[in-house]
Amino acid sequence: MPTTVSKDFRLTESHIRQEDVVQLVTPAGARVANPTFDPWVDDVGADQLASFYEDMVLVRRIDTEATALQRQGELGLWPPLLGQEAAQIGSARALRSDDFAFTSYREHAVAWCRGVALPDLLRMWRGTAASGWNPYDVNVAAPAIIIGAQTLHATGYALGCRKDGVDTVAIAYFGDGATSEGDVNEAMVFAASFQAPVVFFCENNQWAISEPVGVQARNHIADRAPGFGIPSLRVDGNDVLAVHAATRVALERARSGGGPTFIEAVTYRMGPHTTSDDPTRYRDPDELATWQGRDPIARIGLLLEGLDVDVEALDRAVNAKADETARALRAGCVALAAPEPLSVFDNVFTGPHSWLDRQRSQYAAYLAQFDEEA
Amino acid sequence: MPTTVSKDFRLTESHIRQEDVVQLVTPAGARVANPTFDPWVDDVGADQLASFYEDMVLVRRIDTEATALQRQGELGLWPPLLGQEAAQIGSARALRSDDFAFTSYREHAVAWCRGVALPDLLRMWRGTAASGWNPYDVNVAAPAIIIGAQTLHATGYALGCRKDGVDTVAIAYFGDGATSEGDVNEAMVFAASFQAPVVFFCENNQWAISEPVGVQARNHIADRAPGFGIPSLRVDGNDVLAVHAATRVALERARSGGGPTFIEAVTYRMGPHTTSDDPTRYRDPDELATWQGRDPIARIGLLLEGLDVDVEALDRAVNAKADETARALRAGCVALAAPEPLSVFDNVFTGPHSWLDRQRSQYAAYLAQFDEEA
Amino acid sequence: MLQTTTRQLTLAQAINSALRRALQDDDKVLLLGEDIGKLGGVFRVTDGLQADFGSDRVMDAPLAESGIIGTAVGLAYRGYRTVCEIQFDGFIYPGFDQIVAQVAKLHYRTQGAVKMPITLRVPFGGGIGAVEHHSESPEAYFAHTAGLRVVSPSNPQDAHTMLRAAIASDDPVLFFEPKRRYWAKGPVDEDAPGDIEHAAVVTAGTDVTLVTYGALVGVARDAAAAAAEDGVSIEVIDLRSLSPIDFDTVERSVRKTGRLVISHEAQQFAGLGAEIAASVTERCFDYLDHAPVRVTGFDTPYPPSALEEYFLPDLDRMLDGVDRALRKPNSLTDWTANA
Amino acid sequence: MLQTTTRQLTLAQAINSALRRALQDDDKVLLLGEDIGKLGGVFRVTDGLQADFGSDRVMDAPLAESGIIGTAVGLAYRGYRTVCEIQFDGFIYPGFDQIVAQVAKLHYRTQGAVKMPITLRVPFGGGIGAVEHHSESPEAYFAHTAGLRVVSPSNPQDAHTMLRAAIASDDPVLFFEPKRRYWAKGPVDEDAPGDIEHAAVVTAGTDVTLVTYGALVGVARDAAAAAAEDGVSIEVIDLRSLSPIDFDTVERSVRKTGRLVISHEAQQFAGLGAEIAASVTERCFDYLDHAPVRVTGFDTPYPPSALEEYFLPDLDRMLDGVDRALRKPNSLTDWTANA
Numbered sequence A, B: 001m002p003t004t005v006s007k008d009f010r011l012t013e014s015h016i017r018q019e020d021v022v023q024l025v026t027p028a029g030a031r032v033a034n035p036t037f038d039p040w041v042d043d044v045g046a047d048q049l050a051s052f053y054e055d056m057v058l059v060r061r062i063d064t065e066a067t068a069l070q071r072q073g074e075l076g077l078w079p080p081l082l083g084q085e086a087a088q089i090g091s092a093r094a095l096r097s098d099d100f101a102f103t104s105y106r107e108h109a110v111a112w113c114r115g116v117a118l119p120d121l122l123r124m125w126r127g128t129a130a131s132g133w134n135p136y137d138v139n140v141a142a143p144a145i146i147i148g149a150q151t152l153h154a155t156g157y158a159l160g161c162r163k164d165g166v167d168t169v170a171i172a173y174f175g176d177g178a179t180s181e182g183d184v185n186e187a188m189v190f191a192a193s194f195q196a197p198v199v200f201f202c203e204n205n206q207w208a209i210s211e212p213v214g215v216q217a218r219n220h221i222a223d224r225a226p227g228f229g230i231p232s233l234r235v236d237g238n239d240v241l242a243v244h245a246a247t248r249v250a251l252e253r254a255r256s257g258g259g260p261t262f263i264e265a266v267t268y269r270m271g272p273h274t275t276s277d278d279p280t281r282y283r284d285p286d287e288l289a290t291w292q293g294r295d296p297i298a299r300i301g302l303l304l305e306g307l308d309v310d311v312e313a314l315d316r317a318v319n320a321k322a323d324e325t326a327r328a329l330r331a332g333c334v335a336l337a338a339p340e341p342l343s344v345f346d347n348v349f350t351g352p353h354s355w356l357d358r359q360r361s362q363y364a365a366y367l368a369q370f371d372e373e374a
Numbered sequence C, D: 001m002l003q004t005t006t007r008q009l010t011l012a013q014a015i016n017s018a019l020r021r022a023l024q025d026d027d028k029v030l031l032l033g034e035d036i037g038k039l040g041g042v043f044r045v046t047d048g049l050q051a052d053f054g055s056d057r058v059m060d061a062p063l064a065e066s067g068i069i070g071t072a073v074g075l076a077y078r079g080y081r082t083v084c085e086i087q088f089d090g091f092i093y094p095g096f097d098q099i100v101a102q103v104a105k106l107h108y109r110t111q112g113a114v115k116m117p118i119t120l121r122v123p124f125g126g127g128i129g130a131v132e133h134h135s136e137s138p139e140a141y142f143a144h145t146a147g148l149r150v151v152s153p154s155n156p157q158d159a160h161t162m163l164r165a166a167i168a169s170d171d172p173v174l175f176f177e178p179k180r181r182y183w184a185k186g187p188v189d190e191d192a193p194g195d196i197e198h199a200a201v202v203t204a205g206t207d208v209t210l211v212t213y214g215a216l217v218g219v220a221r222d223a224a225a226a227a228a229e230d231g232v233s234i235e236v237i238d239l240r241s242l243s244p245i246d247f248d249t250v251e252r253s254v255r256k257t258g259r260l261v262i263s264h265e266a267q268q269f270a271g272l273g274a275e276i277a278a279s280v281t282e283r284c285f286d287y288l289d290h291a292p293v294r295v296t297g298f299d300t301p302y303p304p305s306a307l308e309e310y311f312l313p314d315l316d317r318m319l320d321g322v323d324r325a326l327r328k329p330n331s332l333t334d335w336t337a338n339a
């Protein structure tokens, strides 16, 4: 992998053309030569591919288990990532541990790759906490449910990194629908203006709940960034290797003072928007079938086979791990207990607050009444 | 002028390149042949050019007089359009009377071309009314001071025109600074999504108060629209003929179902941001000098001379008209009286309102007290 | 003459049928929002409307709230009456500027020339176990904004009648739908007259006036029933209109009871309860036996769902408030006495 | 030991010197806003700061308020303390979502892990003859939002001291600057201690408590002087902190006077005056001789400047409010009696 982005490496118009969507591995598992991007993954051998594969299988299992936990009433809601494993893992695995990710609600695999503990993935969905982890422990911000808001946070964080004189990079994850929000566009304006070391990583999973991407954009999503002065790449989001290469390029550009880059990972939301959603109301089942043929996990399996890896053995090991992970997830989930009532007042402010402290005391007195009665 | 935009007429990449900024008249007054745009102004003869010239001179005089009125305490504020006459008149004169303009605060010349009465131009700046005219009398909306908000209004209005099955077009005027606001980007998203017959007309006057356009955008402003699926044009905003041609193209595209078009009129704010501003704090005087050499009025004078028009005679006639206009403006201004106190409660709602009506009555009783005392 | 028919509908269905009638009766009525087309909205409130009225009138919007509302402003300029759906309460804020600076003010800013007959439908409030930003009660922001009407129905009949009145109104209306009551059924007469001005006395009583709105009306009714068993007579008032507030109705009640309890899910500080307490005190000072009592959400962000039962006013907290208004000794008596 | 020096500064200069000190004392402090660099802001409040601290610390932002505030959130994640300038009150609304959903809530949403020490400076209020959107008083929106502190100084000393305390606070602070007082001079001791918690008794009095803040403090002081000539003793309280409110100070005064008048420029309905009236009534019901009286802007959009003298509470309207609190017959007595 190159350590610098050569001066000659320019993200050209062709990178953002449909025809030129970056793909290094076909759905059939064949490795496609690409002189521009191959050098960026020349260090990615069979072992690392196998570990991507493992991560993808594990998060898919986590996802399935979480969906089951929701169905069983253990979670209030779950937004499945099914189908987007490659986009999330290919990119997150390219990050350095000091890089900082600002995600939306669906990036469970990003959180996983960053080291978020299993039950922490579920806290906010179980409703026992507003968010699952301390952002500074894993360098992943609290997930943003307000669509697009996090892109500005990533830009601000990146600006801070520049001021600190470090080569840490911020990456913002968001969806195709998010690109319509003012905030995402303002983030591009600010990132370009301040040349902030930020990567805009758009998972275009073709849908924003029930709205196909065509409602948001008539062009490719990746076409938008260049007008803001931000180079962009369109990449096969179901190809973990291509995503990995593209993210490395973008990160390296940012680290070396090249400013922001925009990546559109073309992928597909194979499941419902969330466990509350019913895609049969709006989605043609054939479309799903087409995309199932482009499954991100299957193709790496085939690629590994082509590389003479014993995929059956790998599968056995990985599936065992997945079973264990699912068990741990479930156990962790049901163990997540509701916090005590008065904690509702915690962390509104960083210190004393005359109004809120009084309200808290009043409520404590009110609650104590019941204890007395009992 | 073509009555339809031919299928072959495509706004190509080259239209949005600096080199290719559309210019039909040079600063020296020479007519530049342009096979693409010439047909769109082939009906614009010396008479019409003279009338553009007249409008430009008149609005410049109006502008100067309003500035003087502000200095003399007759207006609270005035945002001069000095230097932007061609951009505003070239575009506004291309509109049909049923087209609807959504402007910001600086488009006095647009209002003028649409037939806004003289004192009405000043009402909001004198503070005797929140806005100067009934939008439906002249098909110009209340000026938007909240930067960029009007671009969405234009998009909605245009969508309404489409629903009505008419070929009326909405045009949104806004500045270079405005392009950073989320609303302007959302307007492009909505206009593209609904293929609304709207023209986005950006007067890039190089400054947003004290911030040069480089703070907002590293690329040309016109580069942004194509990424949203909206063709764009970059036009010499100080060339009234080029602006006129470009606006006609955009209007015709909209009328014939071609959807939105974005025009960047490259111009210059020769004066301060408003009468409260002091550009010497942030602006190099040489820059102003350069742009004075590109004055939009001077070049049409030279062009007319080249067309054997007696410009001296024209100037005499136009200046006399301008003197008269300035007098009328001043007289109209000082005659604008403050409305009666209780009108502060008018038009908050369209009918009765229990709370506000009571408040109004209370205040009336309060005021009546002073009458009794007197 | 049309025959009056009363049907059992859920609150969501009652809104659906109001939208349907509005679309039928006035071809200037449009619906605009995220996922309101084929999906019928995340709560299915617009179910079937796009199929029946076409995607020209029931429009899926790009994902941008400022865009939705700003587009509705432009449509209003052109004579359309757009009913916008904001998917959840917590997603209205990106559109705040268009609401406060444009929708609320344009009639005033144009000296009455331009009308803004826009209805913003907002599912609001908690109690459904949702994640953050999905359980908010932002009504006070809009009630504090001059030029807007703010209303909230508590039952299917009002939801139907008030929504139709809101759409027909030439003023902009924020229409807050109590989302945890979407599935509650009730009789709906689609031809019943109605307005968006008047409060309703839900339960008559003589000892204490309990004012609330939206989802809490049901809770207040239960509280009144419980109190009745203890011999306390609560008059429950459903405000329905939150701006303006029908103070005549509230005042009439308080002059009778001398005691007022106000309950809402929204945060207390500078919330609507403060306005009601202040206005009623102004109007009925000499009739009040006790300061108005507020029973509200806490001044914290809406908490994670495991804590929402504490945040939300419930029957016990309402009755505790009633006790305080009656100066009955209770846990908080100390607070009100020596605070 | 530092020598304490007191200088005569305008309120704008006092803020400028507070920003300068904050930039000097803590290199994590940044300024971000439109036109705050070379221009020094449209009110020259940041005059000279970019020249002295560089454009890396005093940053001209692209023209987008949500962008400014959202960027500050990201900087806060990274440990920076950003002071954002919002050019005028009426331009804060495009940033409302970032303020309400992010700035206010992120400390809570991350269980205390992330701090948001952001200060949003907002010139606010009317009386300068400006065009629309330039004279608003949006403080109640933020006071109603859990997780934010809201403050407003009325004089140069407080402006200096409170701004430094706001920047030093780990909580997000909305800092409302009374723009029509920018040019008012007063003594400033830059080393004076201070906080953003406490109200100040500006004029001691015994008959009526008059609570206000920002630009109206000067008006209230004049009203007190005028009333004194008529033998009415008004105690004027400058709130300084609008959320939370120092109710202990207000309560102490009202227990003494038994009468309360509240004045603000903002619209009345669901404004801060309602909260003050409600809270004081809760705390001092048995001490009140009259319902709290509100003297505020009307519930209209801010009017064109030719009408602002009517919209804005002035000395006469304040004294009229005092009369009402004293139950002296005046024009509005009827209203309060038989309404």
Ligand SMILES: Cc1ncc(C[n+]2csc(CCOP(=O)(O)OP(=O)(O)O)c2C)c(N)n1
Pocket (backbone or CB within 6 Å): A106, A145, A146, A147, A174, A175, A176, A177, A178, A179, A205, A207, A208, A209, A269, A273, C034, C063, C065, C087, C091, C094
């Ligand atoms: C400001 C805001 N508006 C609306 C919503 C409701 N909402 C949640 S997810 C979603 C669709 C998002 O689509 P996309 O950005 O493509 O992300 P995806 O869900 O496909 O990952 C919407 C409309 C929201 N969360 N925030």
Ligand SMILES: Cc1ncc(C[n+]2csc(CCOP(=O)(O)OP(=O)(O)O)c2C)c(N)n1
Pocket (backbone or CB within 6 Å): B106, B145, B146, B147, B174, B175, B176, B177, B178, B179, B205, B207, B208, B209, B269, B273, D034, D063, D065, D087, D091, D094
């Ligand atoms: C939302 C909003 N933010 C800030 C302002 C203050 N403001 C008024 S004009 C202006 C600059 C606008 O620049 P541009 O869009 O280029 O238009 P120009 O003034 O050059 O015509 C600013 C920042 C505003 N009016 N509205």
Ligand SMILES: [Mg+2]
Pocket (backbone or CB within 6 Å): A175, A176, A177, A203, A204, A205, A206, A207, A208, A209
């Ligand atoms: Mg999507």
Ligand SMILES: [Mg+2]
Pocket (backbone or CB within 6 Å): B175, B176, B177, B203, B204, B205, B206, B207, B208, B209
């Ligand atoms: Mg400009």
